[in-house]
Amino acid sequence: MSRKITLDDVAKLARVSPITVSRALRNPQIVSEELRLRIDNAVKKLGYVPNIAASRLASARSHAIGVIVPTLYNVIFSEYLQALHEVFLPVGFQVVVVNSRYSLEEEENAVRTLLGQRVEAIIVVGVNHTDLTRRLLQQSRIPVIETFQLAQEPIGINIGLDQVRAGYDATSSLIKAGYRRVGFLMGNRDERATERRRGYERAMEDAGLASPSLMKSQQQSSSIALGARVMAQFKQDGFPEAVFCIDDNLALGAMQECMRLGLRVPDDIAILGFHDLEFAAFASPTLSSIATHRYEMGKIAAEQALRLLNRGAGTGQDVIDIGYELVCRQSTPDMSIAGPG
Amino acid sequence: MSRKITLDDVAKLARVSPITVSRALRNPQIVSEELRLRIDNAVKKLGYVPNIAASRLASARSHAIGVIVPTLYNVIFSEYLQALHEVFLPVGFQVVVVNSRYSLEEEENAVRTLLGQRVEAIIVVGVNHTDLTRRLLQQSRIPVIETFQLAQEPIGINIGLDQVRAGYDATSSLIKAGYRRVGFLMGNRDERATERRRGYERAMEDAGLASPSLMKSQQQSSSIALGARVMAQFKQDGFPEAVFCIDDNLALGAMQECMRLGLRVPDDIAILGFHDLEFAAFASPTLSSIATHRYEMGKIAAEQALRLLNRGAGTGQDVIDIGYELVCRQSTPDMSIAGPG
DNA sequence: CGCACAATTGACAGCGCTATCATATCTGAT
DNA sequence: ATCAGATATGATAGCGCTGTCAATTGTGCG
Numbered sequence: 001m002s003r004k005i006t007l008d009d010v011a012k013l014a015r016v017s018p019i020t021v022s023r024a025l026r027n028p029q030i031v032s033e034e035l036r037l038r039i040d041n042a043v044k045k046l047g048y049v050p051n052i053a054a055s056r057l058a059s060a061r062s063h064a065i066g067v068i069v070p071t072l073y074n075v076i077f078s079e080y081l082q083a084l085h086e087v088f089l090p091v092g093f094q095v096v097v098v099n100s101r102y103s104l105e106e107e108e109n110a111v112r113t114l115l116g117q118r119v120e121a122i123i124v125v126g127v128n129h130t131d132l133t134r135r136l137l138q139q140s141r142i143p144v145i146e147t148f149q150l151a152q153e154p155i156g157i158n159i160g161l162d163q164v165r166a167g168y169d170a171t172s173s174l175i176k177a178g179y180r181r182v183g184f185l186m187g188n189r190d191e192r193a194t195e196r197r198r199g200y201e202r203a204m205e206d207a208g209l210a211s212p213s214l215m216k217s218q219q220q221s222s223s224i225a226l227g228a229r230v231m232a233q234f235k236q237d238g239f240p241e242a243v244f245c246i247d248d249n250l251a252l253g254a255m256q257e258c259m260r261l262g263l264r265v266p267d268d269i270a271i272l273g274f275h276d277l278e279f280a281a282f283a284s285p286t287l288s289s290i291a292t293h294r295y296e297m298g299k300i301a302a303e304q305a306l307r308l309l310n311r312g313a314g315t316g317q318d319v320i321d322i323g324y325e326l327v328c329r330q331s332t333p334d335m336s337i338a339g340p341g
Numbered sequence: 342m343s344r345k346i347t348l349d350d351v352a353k354l355a356r357v358s359p360i361t362v363s364r365a366l367r368n369p370q371i372v373s374e375e376l377r378l379r380i381d382n383a384v385k386k387l388g389y390v391p392n393i394a395a396s397r398l399a400s401a402r403s404h405a406i407g408v409i410v411p412t413l414y415n416v417i418f419s420e421y422l423q424a425l426h427e428v429f430l431p432v433g434f435q436v437v438v439v440n441s442r443y444s445l446e447e448e449e450n451a452v453r454t455l456l457g458q459r460v461e462a463i464i465v466v467g468v469n470h471t472d473l474t475r476r477l478l479q480q481s482r483i484p485v486i487e488t489f490q491l492a493q494e495p496i497g498i499n500i501g502l503d504q505v506r507a508g509y510d511a512t513s514s515l516i517k518a519g520y521r522r523v524g525f526l527m528g529n530r531d532e533r534a535t536e537r538r539r540g541y542e543r544a545m546e547d548a549g550l551a552s553p554s555l556m557k558s559q560q561q562s563s564s565i566a567l568g569a570r571v572m573a574q575f576k577q578d579g580f581p582e583a584v585f586c587i588d589d590n591l592a593l594g595a596m597q598e599c600m601r602l603g604l605r606v607p608d609d610i611a612i613l614g615f616h617d618l619e620f621a622a623f624a625s626p627t628l629s630s631i632a633t634h635r636y637e638m639g640k641i642a643a644e645q646a647l648r649l650l651n652r653g654a655g656t657g658q659d660v661i662d663i664g665y666e667l668v669c670r671q672s673t674p675d676m677s678i679a680g681p682g
Numbered sequence: 683c684g685c686a687c688a689a690t691t692g693a694c695a696g697c698g699c700t701a702t703c704a705t706a707t708c709t710g711a712t
Numbered sequence: 713a714t715c716a717g718a719t720a721t722g723a724t725a726g727c728g729c730t731g732t733c734a735a736t737t738g739t740g741c742g
Contacts, residue, residue, distance in 0.1 A: 006698055017722050022700060032720065047480050052457040053403070054698035056394035057727050073423045075416060082414045085440055094454070097438055099426055113435070116393040139388055224623045249619075256623045278590075282565045282597045284625050347728055358692045363730060373690070395728035398697050684742095691736070700727085707720070712713100 005046045013042040025050065056118065064094040065305065066114030068124040070102045070190060073221075076247075076275060076294055077125070080147070083298030084123065091306065093120070100125075102190050108133045115140055121305040126191050127151035127158065143308035145301045148192055150321060157304045159297055159320040163192050166324045167199020167244075170272055170290050173326055174242045175207050177335040179270060183240030184215045185230050185250050187222040193246045196274065200244055213237045222246065227253020228260075235261075239269055242332065248273035248280050248289055255287065255331065271331040285330035292324050346387045354383040366391065397459065405435040406646065407455030409465040411443045411531060414562075417588075417616060417635055418466070421488075424639025425464065432647065434461070443531050449474045456481050462646040467532050468492035468499065484649035486642045490533055491662060498645045500638055500661040504533050507665045508540020508585070511613055511631050514667055515583045516548050518676045520611060524581030525556045526571050526591050528563040534587045537615065541585055554578045563587065568594020569601075576602075580610055583673065589614035589621050589630055596628065596672065611673040626671035633665050 011018040016035055024031040024039045031039070042048070056062050065088050069077045081097060088095050096119060100107040108130050114122055115136060121143040127150070129137070137144045137155050144156035151158045174182045184200045186193055197215075204210040216233040220226050227250035234240065239258075245251035251273030255265050263269050265285055273280055276291035300320060328335050352359040357376055365372040365380045372380075383389070397403050406429050410418045422438060429436050437460060441448040449471050455463055456477060462484040468491070470478070478485045478496050485497035492499040515523045525541045527534055538556075545551040557574040561567050568591035575581065580599075586592035592614030596606050604610050606626055614621055617632035641661060669676050 004698095008698080018698090019700075019723080020721060023721090026700090030720080035721085047477070049453060049456045049477070051398070051459065051698055053394045053397035053459065054727090055700075057392070057398050057729085058698075058700040060700090060727070062394070071423070072419050072426065074419070078413050078415070078419055082412070082440075085413065089440075099423075099430075112390060115390045118392060118394065136388070136390075224619050228623070252620065252623055256625070259625065278565050279593065279620055282569070282593055284597070284600065345728095349728080359728090360693080360730075361691060364691090367730090371690080376691085392728055395697090396730075398699085399728075399730040401697070401730090686741090687739080689736100689738075691734105693734075694732090695730105696732105697730085698727105701725090703722105703724090705720100705722070707718105709718075710716100712715085 005048045007048075007050070009046055010039065010042045010048050013046065014038040060118070062094075062118040062120060063092055064096050064117060064119045065302075066110075066117070066119035066122040067095055067097045068100050068107060068110045068114070068122070069097065070100050070125055071221075072097070072099055075277060076292075079294040080125075080298035083295045084302050087299060087302035087306070102188065104128070104130050104133070108136075111136050120309060121145070123147065123301050123305060127154070127160070128191055143305050145305055147297055147301050149195065150319060154319055157301075157308070157318050157320070159301050159304065159322060161292060161322055161324050163195035164199040164202070166274070166290055166292075167196030168203045169199070169324075169326065170196075170244050170274065171200045171203035172207070173335050174244060174270065174272060174332065175203065175209065177242075177270070177332065179240075179242035180209055181211075181214060181240040181242075182209065183234065183243040184246075185227065185243055185254055186215075186217040186246040187220050187226050187230070187250060189217075189219070196246060214240055222249050224249050224253040224256075227251060227255075228257035230254070231257040232261075239263060242270035242272065244272045244274075246274060248275050248277040248287065251287055251289070251331075252279065252283055255283065255285075266331050266333050270333070273331075276327050280327075281329065283331075288329045288332040288335065289327050290324050291327050293322050297322055346389045348389075348391070350387055351380065351383045351389050354387060355379040401459070403435075403459045403461060404433055405437050405458060405460045406643075407451075407458070407460035407463040408436055408438045409441050409448060409451045409455070409463070410438065411441050411466055412562075413438070413440055416618060417633075420635040421466075421639035424636045425643050428640060428643035428647070443529065445469070445471050445474070449477075452477050461650060462486070464488065464642050464646060468495070468501075469532055484646050486646055488638055488642050490536065491660060495660055498642075498649070498659050498661070500642050500645065500663060502633060502663055502665050504536035505540040505543070507615070507631055507633075508537030509544045510540070510665075510667065511537075511585050511615065512541045512544035513548070514676050515585060515611065515613060515673065516544065516550065518583075518611070518673065520581075520583035521550055522552075522555060522581040522583075523550065524575065524584040525587075526568065526584055526595055527556075527558040527587040528561050528567050528571070528591060530558075530560070537587060555581055563590050565590050565594040565597075568592060568596075569598035571595070572598040573602075580604060583611035583613070585613045585615075587615060589616050589618040589628060592628055592630070592672075593620065593624055596624065596626075607672050607674050613673050617668050621668075622670065624672075629670045629673040629676065630668050631665050632668050634663050638663055 007018050007021050011021045098110040100110050111133050123145040125148050127146045146158045147160050149160045150162050216230050218230050231254035255271050273287050273289040276289040280287040280289045348359050348362050352362045439451040441451050452474050464486040466489050468487045487499045488501050490501045491503050557571050559571050572595035596612050614628050614630040617630040621628040621630045
């Protein structure tokens with residue numbers, strides 16, 4: 001078992017100086033053809049793998065971007081992460097993903113971890129943070145991008161959608177379609193879900209239709225099965241005429257539960273989801289939803305980060321609203337199309 | 342704007358030596374109460390964040406685990422990744438996820454990247470690699486865990502399921518249930534899908550039922566929409582009596598397409614998916630599928646990695662078969678339950 | 683009181699790479 | 713032939729931390 005192979009070993013074998021090897025590996029075209037070949041051969045023969053920690057320490061550049069998401073377990077964030085990867089990897093950045101598990105404390109740790117790695121930008125889901133998190137991010141002097149919501153006071157760039165308004169629009173579309181008893185279903189209260197609920201509440205109040213008995217929830221992470229369980233809670237107070245579900249998983253479960261209980265969708269009860277996941281268009285009946293543009297959001301977030309990295313610290317305090325769209329399908333007939341935000 | 346805060350700055354402010362600060366941060370209990378307090382205050386006052394690159398270089402330990410998945414865009418891998426995170430983070434390991442985009446060349450790069458970061462173990466989806474990838478992994482002398490399939494020659498630990506057999510069992514269950522013209526649907530040919538297809542082919546051959554016209558595919562990444570499109574290809578040759586779909590997304594799309602075309606599921610055509618995603622139990626009709634245990638697989642993979650890391654290199658050449666289960670629902674009536682692998 | 687021993691703290695060197703500046707080599711125009 | 717200017721390579725030092733071993737202090741016991 002051989003000891004660790006370093007740049008010096010390669011240099012010795014190729015009979016050049018270590019610094020030349022370093023250059024040849026990072027910037028092949030600035031080294032003469034012949035040396036490049038000698039070095040490549042030496043690298044292959046020795047199975048040399050550069051030590052990134054040493055490189056990062058010496059160059060004070062990590063070539064890494066930190067990303068914080070609440071969970072990996074949700075397609076919402078998969079699509080977004082995929083977009084981030086697709087923008088960053090081709091330009092030589094590594095993407096470091098950390099999972100805050102919907103907790104502001106864990107988010108604070110995540111920020112600390114990422115800053116410790118000297119990531120060159122941080123992209124985070126959400127706009128609410130602990131005071132210390134905000135301070136750390138501000139002091140870090142690196143580009144910070146907050147996503148998925150719109151911020152009152154963005155730390156750097158902010159790109160997202162107005163979740164309160166989306167919830168409001170979703171609800172009032174149902175009201176405009178003639179439904180009076182519009183119910184609301186939700187699971188765990190993450191920030192974004194809570195904002196959408198506020199939108200629902202305001203719309204119901206504005207229409208003079210609010211009633212606590214119309215809102216059902218259960219503190220568990222969203223799933224189709226949970227949608228069915230929460231829907232079943234209406235058995236006690238009587239079922240509403242329409243239900244706005246905090247996301248499509250809940251909506252699908254709710255719809256199945258209705259059908260299991262002999263309620264026809266949409267004749268007896270209309271159902272509206274959120275996020276427009278792929279299965280919404282393929283459920284039966286097909287599920288109406290609010291389309292959010294996760295992939296685009298990730299893409300734009302990444303591009304904004306790159307823009308700031310290239311310009312040096314442009315003081316960008318930009319807020320980008322990417323909006324949302326009501327997608328009307330069979331589960332909510334007769335609904336007018338509301339404009340995006 | 343202040344220059345970078347280092348350990349030395351903290352040491353100076355706390356009036357102790359740098360090494361003591363280092364110790365206090367890593368192992369608070371071996372430092373006296375008073376110093377610990379002084380140091381903590383200094384850290385807070387300065388907003389000190391340790392430089393992980395320096396730490397990794399000096400200690401020759403990365404406290405990082407490398408994970409390679411083909412895509413982030415698929416729940417299959419989200420569940421698996423979540424499991425890995427849940428095991429590794431609490432014991433102080435960082436999880437570095439890299440995306441090979443279903444390409445062996447990108448996988449090779451991913452391995453190189455991870456080894457460059459001196460990750461302490463590598464967990465990779467799949468068992469087929471380029472020669473160089475294998476060599477790099479073997480030479481690295483770190484625990485290597487291959488997952489999702491069973492390997493002929495595992496590099497280190499292997500935990501997965503027999504995809505060929507799963508495809509065989511799925512198909513022969515349909516045959517045993519009395520279907521003769523059993524079709525097959527597939528999208529992109531990733532390794533695992535290809536193995537399941539081989540299982541299908543063998544089962545059909547063994548039953549003397551094989552026919553190329555029963556197999557339809559389209560080289561695109563799996564999605565519900567793709568399932569509908571590929572199913573539609575049967576319009577030319579006539580529809581089979583049953584279809585085994587390479588995964589549940591394709592199966593759901595296929596089912597919808599059948600219904601759109603006026604074919605009743607399961608009366609006119611039975612449909613069987615793979616992976617048993619959550620929506621399978623909530624489709625209408627509910628979708629039969631082969632349940633694979635992604636979360637458990639991730640969990641066991643992580644635990645095995647930890648075992649090797651703690652024991653030093655136990656030469657574990659273990660192969661762990663976690664099996665699969667046929668889950669019978671409405672889309673394939675009258676099907677007997679086959680045992681897991 | 684002196685000593686072995688544990689419990690704390692510190693000095694020093696070095697991890698493997700790259701930034702910086704210096705040197706050597708090669709153009710081609712005068 | 714000569715020299716400015718580009719091009720290619722090398723020497724040196726240091727990034728910020730931790731492993732190792734040494735030095736200091738405190739403790740209990742004969």
